[in-house]
Amino acid sequence: MGYLISETTKEEREAIVAESLGNIEATCDGCMSGLAEMYQDYIDGKKELCEINMEFNARYVHGEDMPGRSGCGYK
Template sequence: MASILIKNTTREQREQIVRESLGDEYDVGCGYESTGINYQLYIDGVKELRELNMEANCGFEVAHPEERKSGCNMI
């Protein structure tokens, strides 16, 4: 698999990565807000996917502490 890091991809490639990952019902720029992750930050080259996924996981753990598994420090 090719690298998906911002430094190794173009904006167009990042758009395609998000589109393919989320499926056909999502369109880049809209629709994926229901996932709880702002993928536009990745597309724009601001944050890596890894960072966005970690933040989303921490948000879930804060909202549902009974499901806490990774010990997120956000409280």
Template sequence: MTTKSLLIKDTTVDERMDIVKEALGGFGDAECEGIDMDDLYDDYIFGRKELAEINREFSAQNAGSVRVDKADKTKGCGIGR
């Protein structure tokens, strides 16, 4: 089985949109502690930053700060479920 590269140089804008949409799965228009999950990946979709760079930056900025309220499992982004 061959895995297609996710790098910007190997994908089109439409493919990157599909990659993000598939990766976010059931998030839809979800927000996670005020973070719009769709907007988070705009730089990847439009060819400005690779996925790994966006994910590294997000982790560095938000490590330990994004939580889901355990009392209300119907809200949030699903982290920690």
């Protein structure tokens, strides 16, 4: 089985996300619900997994790239 939208049904995509995330209901500490929502566009067939992951990773900035930061000081 593939992971592309064109290769899967909505039910298969739901299973892929659920299996990948583990505790999809987030009953342990509430942290997983945001991740489950993040992948809803994949489940609905709107965006591929790689697009969602790239968007997520693009939100983070490396410490060296932030203005006014020169590192942690422990060299």
